[in-house]
Amino acid sequence: MTAEAPAGEVAIEVRGLRKSYGSLEAVRGIDLSVVRGEVFAMLGPNGAGKTTTVEILEGYRSRSSGEVRVLGHDPARRERDLMSRMGIVLQQSGVQQYLTVREVVAMYAGYYPHPRDVDEVIELVGLADAANRRILQLSGGQHRRVDVALALAGDPELLFLDEPTTGFDPSARRQAWDTVRSLAGLGKTVFLTTHFMDEAQALADRVAIIARGQIVALGSPNTLGARGSQATVIRFSLPDGVVPAEELGITRVSGGAWQVQTTEPTRVLHELTGWAVNAQVELVGLEVSRPSLEDVYLALTSEEDQEGAA
Amino acid sequence: MSGLALSIRQVGYENRAFWRNPIAAFFTFFFPLMFMIIFNVLFGGTSRIGGASGLRVADFYTPAVITFGVITATYTNIAMMITGARDLGILKRMRGTPLPPWAFMAGRIVHSVLLAFLLVVIVAAFGALFYSVHLPWDRLPALILTLAIASGSFCALGLAIAGLVPNADSAPAIVQFSVLPLNFISNVFVDMRGAPAWINTVSEIFPIRHFADALMGIWNPLTSGSGFYWGDLAVIAAWGVCGVLVAMRTFTWEPRA
Missing domain, CATH: 3.40.50.300 (P-loop containing nucleotide triphosphate hydrolases)
Incomplete structure (x- = not known):
């Protein structure tokens, strides 16, 4: 820091x-x-x-x-x-x-x-x-x-x-x-x-x-x-049964909804869309978002809730 | 401003706040006079305690009610006000200023001692006016010294109990419990000459009995002497020192609620 x-x-x-x-x-x-x-x-x-x-x-x-x-x-x-x-x-x-x-x-x-x-x-x-x-x-x-x-x-x-x-x-x-x-x-x-x-x-x-x-x-x-180190969030949905390549490091949020956080959005997006085009899969509702101050705050302080510290 | 000037100034503010709080002023000044009237009506002010050559009832209850009143003005007031101010965060706020802590405490204590002296004047005058109780002018130095030692010691004990009381809600119960039973066995509400020896022994452990006995001696027109009861004063002062020591260990500036 x-x-x-x-x-x-x-x-x-x-x-x-x-x-x-x-x-x-x-x-x-x-x-x-x-x-x-x-x-x-x-x-x-x-x-x-x-x-x-x-x-x-x-x-x-x-x-x-x-x-x-x-x-x-x-x-x-x-x-x-x-x-x-x-x-x-x-x-x-x-x-x-x-x-x-x-x-x-x-x-x-x-x-x-x-x-x-x-x-x-x-x-x-x-x-x-x-x-x-x-x-x-x-x-x-x-x-x-x-x-x-x-x-x-x-x-x-x-x-x-x-x-x-x-x-x-x-x-x-x-x-x-x-x-x-x-x-x-x-x-x-x-x-x-x-x-x-x-x-x-x-x-x-x-x-x-x-x-x-x-x-x-x-x-x-x-x-x-707008801190450069803060993760950009990429979200999208996939049809049932379709799973993105493991090396992309994308996690399932729920059902067909997927999400990845990255500090290198350009590379991740390139790899993700490359995989989707090759696999002939549509990334439904693809969304790339920068965190607001609220997101930064919630992300930085949410660990506390998970660990249940006083 | 010097610490001394600040604490004198603090006495002024304490005094202003005190008289605007009807409950504190009522308990401190009205209660003793009410007890004075009740006891004199109940036992007949001019009848004598312990036979024809004994003390008149009014001569007994004037110093007794002064004992009660001085303890209320010092011990009870200090304990209630300090626990109240602590739980409201007044003490914590004071601690965040450059006012030296001792100057704040001195302001409170000096104010209580002044109240105690005022109360003595009022009760003594009341007794003299309505029950022709003689005023102990010849023992004035002894009276002043006794009041100074007792009011200071009871303020210290008030600070000590404030440190032991968990919060302002429980303060009235704890403070009254620590005083009321002793008032009954310490020549304050009841003449103890007819009481069993063991209960007299118990009451002589505590400072209220010694304060009451010293004042009783000073007011007693049938005895001679200058009125300095050094043994009683020593016990009261010893309790005062204990009060200071306990207060130093238990006192806190922050709310405990």
């Missing part, structure tokens, strides 16, 4: 990261680097190791082995300088229920050496109308905005967003995306995890696809879908 980061100052550097819980290895050797100002997405199914990885970067969890640098610090040491320079939006976390939005933002802002203006933060996340309401009076979507507001209160250089839109309706997701884009516009480095492909595609400069604790693909959303 070549993890080519764009040129620039490195915000996050991870080498050979591993994390085990007892006999379960949740993270199995991750390498990545994130440059300043970049929006980096870690995309993967539930249980792939996203939250474990991001919580190691945030300083919540220790690692079993590997090197991790976040803004030049080892996050496991939880130094105050590092904690002052990053903002964290956890997957689930509560706020003091009986304080108002403005009070909690002001309370959190006070923990940081160079906080942003409280009203500006509230405005940025779109809670200006609810600024004087108590946390327990807010809707679910408004809660999530409070999460973002609290992460921004200290004017962090680096922002972690762990599954920021899980449970959102489509319009709330769009609004959240706009907020993330505006953060990127402010020059913040954003590290987000998601299990929504469209979210990674819409927001990220680069995406790492993670499955079973390992990064299985890394690149910009566009190059990721």
Whole structure:
């Protein structure tokens, strides 16, 4: 896996990261680097190791082995300088229920050496109308905005967003995306995890696809879908009783349906059609398809389901 | 801001949130006064315990209800609030900020101790006004020291039990179970002089009995002395130290649900 980061100052550097819980290895050797100002997405199914990885970067969890640098610090040491320079939006976390939005933002802002203006933060996340309401009076979507507001209160250089839109309706997701884009516009480095492909595609400069604790693909959303190494799929049907030559390596999907995946579509197609012409067989419904980002994602992460890993 | 300034600021936020939560404020302040009235009505505030030369009922139940109230304000409040904040993810979020963990904890503990002192003032004033219970002005230094050691120790024990409680749902049951039976055998709800010796021995293992006895001595107008009950204070403080040690081993910032 070549993890080519764009040129620039490195915000996050991870080498050979591993994390085990007892006999379960949740993270199995991750390498990545994130440059300043970049929006980096870690995309993967539930249980792939996203939250474990991001919580190691945030300083919540220790690692079993590997090197991790976040803004030049080892996050496991939880130094105050590092904690002052990053903002964290956890997957689930509560706020003091009986304080108002403005009070909690002001309370959190006070923990940081160079906080942003409280009203500006509230405005940025779109809670200006609810600024004087108590946390327990807010809707679910408004809660999530409070999460973002609290992460921004200290004017962090680096922002972690762990599954920021899980449970959102489509319009709330769009609004959240706009907020993330505006953060990127402010020059913040954003590290987000998601299990929504469209979210990674819409927001990220680069995406790492993670499955079973390992990064299985890394690149910009566009190059990721068009990766040369990804297999082209050739599908067709044959009449009953007709079987393609064994050396072609084609597998039966069901009944008369056949399929082959190849990284050399030109050669395979040439051999296949050559065999068909010689054998005087028609390849019914012959189809050659390039994988979409969705196909790439599903192909890369489906092994997990087969092996039934957590 | 320094850690100290941050924890003082944290006390302010804790206080604001506390008074807006009607249930916590109700249990902490209304319950002790309610018990005070009930006991005085039941046993006749001016009648004497243990014969004509004994303590008046009101003189017994003023320090007894203060014992109950201080434990509610410290031990019970800390245990409930910490397990609640832990399961809601408030503690985890706090841990993701540069606020030093001790500054957050200090804010909570100092707030509880202040509540305890306020409660003492309210109950003492209530007793003086309605049951003409004398105020122990002459033993004020002993009272302040006793309250400081006891409220600090019961906060530490609250943190310890919070670490042992599996989740916020089970917190009320476990916390009440750990306090309520002891209140009955510790000179808080019932005068223990008539009780069998063995049950007095049991109750003397625990800190509630020693706190109640120390306050009882401070409020007792029939005794002399400065009111420093060093033996009782030592037992309470020892429990407090144990509380700190257990809390350090069992405390977690993350939800357990």
